[in-house]
Amino acid sequence: MPDAVMLFAAGFGTRMGALTARCPKPLIPVAGRPLLDHALDLTQGVPRRVVNAHYLAPRIAEHLAGRDVTVMVEEPQILDTGGGLRAALPHLGPDPVFTLNTDAVWSGPNPLDLLAAAWDPARMDALLLCVPLERATGRKGGGDFTFDPQGRLIRGGDMVYTGAQILATDRLHSVPEAVFSLNVIWTAMAAEGRLFGLPYPGHWADVGHPQGIAEAEAMLARHV
Template identity: 60%
Template sequence: MCDHPTAVMMFAAGFGTRMKDLTKDQPKPMIKVAGKALVDHALDLTHGTGRVVANLHYKPQKLQYHLEVQGVETLIETPDILDTGGGLRNALPLLGDGPVFTMNTDAIWAGPNPLHLLRDAWNPATMDALLVCVPTAQTVGHAGLGDFTLAEDGKLSRGPGVVYGGIQIIKTDLLHDIEEPAFSLNLLWDMMQSNGRLCGLRYPGKWCDVGHPGGIALAEEMLEQHHV
């Protein structure tokens, strides 16, 4: 088993209900930001990281074609959506047994490639997961206090401080200890935290979660400022 990730799991199965009419006829990853589909912004980050796999569920046909012509392997979750943990476990035959990158497909990044930062910082001897975390002051359009507290030694605990940016490296062994077919990766994170092996990497740039229609304009403004 390889100790370093050689595959990327893209989560693209969600319903995108907060996007309202924008997802009436298409899945959320196909929504355009700065003239490019959200999923293509995510794909740009994966170059050079290995095999890319995506899970699909809501209105999958258009997205499946869009991804497969770019060399992405897809899995359609049916009849039910499996959430992040169940979706990752379902994709393991394509991803392999080692640690993998996982990434959400609804965030825009302005700064260094978060996948490359993770790859350089990953230490499988001391980490079961390494999450890219964005200080709240560097988030765009995010009103919360954060998902985690990031300690000086890089360990994560639940609490305010930094926002999980939706990209990580994670070991997949514990997926087989969960009986439910559909479950969140939060279950694995809690197990890893209890063992002192849930870690975070502070992102030096800016980040925008395009989780609602207003996030499109915010992300486009962030990108425009970044490229000036």
């Protein structure tokens, strides 16, 4: 099981409109608690926890003050998921890590526990937790992936990436750009047959847009 987790909290939250004018998206409350705290609940027991920040970074740092969490501020520019993860490696270490988006809530088994139980580094460079579209509350648009019979991921289909994964980080060092998405890494892994997926058996809600807040709260109320 990885001993480090990266929680992505640096984004601008532009789809949230006025809600993020003075509040970073990870601190928007859902069911009475900030999104970031919902995500942190899932990481209990992971020894090293890193949260990146850029937009309204002092608000996130203040919120996490006194907790056993490292806050890494990306400046002067935001680095996207790949660049942000690479910049955090001095805090995360060289081994495979969990990564977790902070703009979703979950109802069901702990996603990190499921990933750890299924992780096989002999076959995998990444294991992405995915949920079927019919259990992806608040999702706008279609899915991201299809599973092949061995569990490898193929682009396109009705499986939605949840924002939780285990990832081997060595390929990050081969990308020349400072700012890049983890999609670059996934594409290289897929070409070698080392990008895998795992289906999530519970319910998941995307809170990337204003109406997603009420939808997520309704999901949590239905699926305690």
